[in-house]
Amino acid sequence: MTVSAERAEYYDRLKPHSLAPLWEILAKLLTTKPTTRSLPCLWRYEDSRPLLIESGKLITAEEAERRVLVLENPGLAGEGSTTEALYAGLQMILPGEVAGAHRHTASAFRFIIEGDQAYTAVDGEKAYMSAGDLVLTPNWAWHDHGHDGKQPMIWLDGLDIPLVKYFGTVFTEHYSEKQFPANRPSGSSYGTFGHNLRPVDDSFDEDYSPIFHYPYPESRKALDAMAGSRDPDPKRGWAMEYIDPTSGGPIMPTLSAFLSLLPSGFKGKTRQTTEAQIFSCAEGSGRTIIEQENGDELVFEWQARDQFVIPIWYPHRHETNEDSVLFSFSDGGVQKLLGLYREAP
Ligand code: GTQ
DSSP states (O other): OOOOHHHHHHHHHHGGGTOOOGGGTHHHHSOSSOOOSOOOEEEOHHHHHHHHHHHHHHOOHHHHSSOEEEOOOGGGTTSOOSSSSOEEEEEEEOTTOEEEEEEESSOEEEEEEEOOSEEEEETTEEEEEOTTOEEEEOTTOOEEEEEOSSSOEEEEEEEOHHHHHHHTOOOEEEOSSSSOOOOSOTTHHHHHHSSSOOOTTOOOOSSSOSOOEEOHHHHHHHHHHHHTTSOOBTTTBEEEEOBOTTTSSBSBTTBEEEEEEEOTTOBOOOBOBSSOEEEEEEEOEEEEEEEOTTSOEEEEEEETTOEEEEOTTOOEEEEESSSEEEEEEESHHHHHHTTOOOBOO
C-alpha cells in the first residue's frame, strides 16, 4: 500500500513523539499463520567434526571458556541462534582440559556425540558422560566440564539463550575457582532419584530436576520396551520425552527433549507443529523431507551424529534406511505453558 503525502507527513510528525501508526504494520504483526526467519538446515558431522577438531589447535578450552561451534541458523546470521528461541552448538573438550565453573539464567543440556571419560559437574557432582547420554545444567546451577580420558570429547549443547535474551533476563556469574568444589559422589543424584523412588526426608530443595544425568543405555532400554509393546506413532515412531521425575513434565521449563526409535523402512506421516525442533541422530540413517513455502520439498539425508533443524510450522516427515534413533529438543514445553502450542491434525 502506498502512503499518501498527507499521511506520510503525519507519520513523520509522530516519530519525534515515539508514536507509530498500527494500521501500517498490523498485518505484519498479526499474521494468519506462524512466520519464522529460521531456515531448515542440516549439519553433517563429517563436515563439522574436522572443523571442531581444528579449533582445538587454535584455542584452549580455558581461553574460550566454552570451545563451541554454534549451529547458527543461516536465516539468523550473526545472532548466534539456531531458531528464534533456541541455541545449539557442538562443544569439544580435550583430555586434561577444564572448562571453568560458571552459572547463568539460561538453561542448558548436553547430548553426547562422541567420546567418554569427560564429565560435567553440576553443583559439585560429576556426571561422567558417554555417547547418547543427556546431561542437564538447569537455570542458575553451577557447572564446569573436565576430561580424564584420552580422546577428544564432543557433545551437542542445547540452550534457551535466545529466549532468555529476548526477555533481557541474562545473568552470568563466574565461580571464584576453576571448578566448583566436589561435594557428592559421582552418580549419586541418578542413583538416588532415577529409580522411581524418593528419599522420605524429601531432602532435595532445588526447584529443578533432582536428576541431571540420563544415561543412554537406560533411555535406549525404555525405547526397546515401548517398541515391544505398542505400535509406533505414525509421525514420530516410538517417541519418549525426557522428564523431570518430580513433575512428570519437561526436563526444564524452557527446554523439552525427546528420544525416538524409528524402525527400518519407517515412512512417517507429515507433522506440522509450532515447536521448533533441533535433531541429532544417535543411531542409524534416513531422511527428513520438509515442505517449503513454495511447495518444493527439501530432503535432508542424515546419519548418526548429524544435526538438523526444523523451524516452526514447516510440514516434515521422517523416513529411515535402518533402525534409527533420533534425539531432539524443542521449545514445545514453554509454548504449552504459555498456551501457544499447536499441532496440525
Ligand atoms: O557448557 O556451559 O554451548 O555456558 C554455551 C554456553 C555451552 C556450557 C554453550 C554455555 C555452555
